[in-house]
Amino acid sequence: MARRKKSSGPVEPKRSPIKVYPIPRISRDTKKPTEPWVILDKLLEKSTFRPIHMCSIKLWWQKDWKVDADGIATGATVCKASEIDRNLVEEHAPKGVSLDINIRIAEKAWQHYSDKKKEQLIFHELCHVHPAKNAKGEQKYDTKNRPLWRIGRHPISTFPEELAEYGEEAVIGNNQAVLDAMHKASEPLLAAAETTKKGEVDKGASK
Numbered sequence: 001m002a003r004r005k006k007s008s009g010p011v012e013p014k015r016s017p018i019k020v021y022p023i024p025r026i027s028r029d030t031k032k033p034t035e036p037w038v039i040l041d042k043l044l045e046k047s048t049f050r051p052i053h054m055c056s057i058k059l060w061w062q063k064d065w066k067v068d069a070d071g072i073a074t075g076a077t078v079c080k081a082s083e084i085d086r087n088l089v090e091e092h093a094p095k096g097v098s099l100d101i102n103i104r105i106a107e108k109a110w111q112h113y114s115d116k117k118k119e120q121l122i123f124h125e126l127c128h129v130h131p132a133k134n135a136k137g138e139q140k141y142d143t144k145n146r147p148l149w150r151i152g153r154h155p156i157s158t159f160p161e162e163l164a165e166y167g168e169e170a171v172i173g174n175n176q177a178v179l180d181a182m183h184k185a186s187e188p189l190l191a192a193a194e195t196t197k198k199g200e201v202d203k204g205a206s207k
Contacts, residue, residue: 078125
């Protein structure tokens with residue numbers, strides 16, 4: 001029977017790897033702005049993103065995203081900073097520095113994207129960010145006078161098979177078609193509600 005080798009010293013405890021870490025705005029090596037931040041600043045100057053010009057965004061590298069069972073690979077994600085995140089940043093950062101939105105980017109994949117793809121990736125995540133508005137359509141603020149934001153969903157979501165079967169125009173216009181259909185379906189109900197409001201008898205309710 002083979003003898004077990006005696007340990008030569010204390011066993012180092014297994015350490016969990018850090019999977020998310022901030023992308024520095026300025027490179028320590030080159031002393032120049034890092035590429036993701038250059039792209040973000042450039043995109044935020046576009047009129048498309050004027051509604052979120054007051055939004056404070058932080059960029060992060062994500063180390064361990066993998067392709068899922070459907071073959072979908074995540075290149076980047078966006079989320080709102082939690083109330084705790086915002087308070088911690090404001091407590092420890094220089095005055096005037098805040099945090100509203102976090103964008104995480106797959107570090108390994110980023111190195112292999114073209115310049116156009118890198119810009120598109122960040123552009124896509126910025127498109128998710130919208131001002132949170134009140135019933136009057138005005139920007140909402142919290143009690144600390146900080147503007148509030150929301151993460152919007154994709155208005156277009158489809159499958160390659162659907163594109164092939166029905167074409168790009170039909171797929172892009174699908175959401176509007178559904179909205180129009182829902183509006184038409186509700187018209188008789190709206191008409192009945194208006195009639196009842198005017199004081200006429202709702203025959204369905206009187207039965």
